[in-house]
Amino acid sequence: MILELIYTSMIGADASPSCIGDVLRTATSFNRANDITGLLLFDGERFCQLIEGETDGVVALTNRIERDPRHHDFRIVQQVQREGGRRFPNWNFAWVTKIAGELPELLAQLERPDRVASPDSVAAAGIR
Numbered sequence: 001m002i003l004e005l006i007y008t009s010m011i012g013a014d015a016s017p018s019c020i021g022d023v024l025r026t027a028t029s030f031n032r033a034n035d036i037t038g039l040l041l042f043d044g045e046r047f048c049q050l051i052e053g054e055t056d057g058v059v060a061l062t063n064r065i066e067r068d069p070r071h072h073d074f075r076i077v078q079q080v081q082r083e084g085g086r087r088f089p090n091w092n093f094a095w096v097t098k099i100a101g102e103l104p105e106l107l108a109q110l111e112r113p114d115r116v117a118s119p120d121s122v123a124a125a126g127i128r
Contacts, residue, residue, distance in 0.1 A: 002086055003058040006078040009047045009071040017044040019070050031092040036061055038088055047071065052086045 011017065020042055031037065034057035041048040049065075051058050066074045 001055075001081045001083060002052050003055045004050065004052045004078070004080045004082050004087070005058055005062060005076060006048070006050045007062065007065065007074060007076050009065070009074040011045055011047070012068075012070045012072045015070040017042075023070060028092060030061065030064070034060065037086050037091050039091060048077075050087065052082075052088065055081075 011019070023040075023042075027040070031053075034053065036051060036053035036057050038049060038051040038053075051061055053061075062076070065071055
């Protein structure tokens with residue numbers, strides 16, 4: 001079973017959008033070492049990430065992100081145990097910072113309390 005987790009967060013008050021470089025370097029190394037795959041969306045203010053892997057690795061990563069001062073208002077949007085393959089088996093850390101102007105709308109949809117994130121939300125934003 002693979003744990004798939006989607007979270008959103010805001011950039012921390014003392015962080016700047018340029019922190020994404022450090023986030024990418026740290027995450028790529030951790031994800032490879034812990035067999036974690038997924039996708040990060042970042043629009044300069046908000047993060048949205050789908051993380052997938054063995055439960056222990058995903059939980060460890062989630063705990064690190066939640067404590068990271070570059071993240072504020074951390075919220076888990078979806079957490080599901082999945083059978084079968086991963087959505088992003090070859091992406092230890094794929095990331096997108098711009099999606100033809102649609103990223104803010106995607107993140108706004110994910111933040112609505114009545115909305116459950118789905119793969120269709122990501123696909124609708126043009127991510128394949």
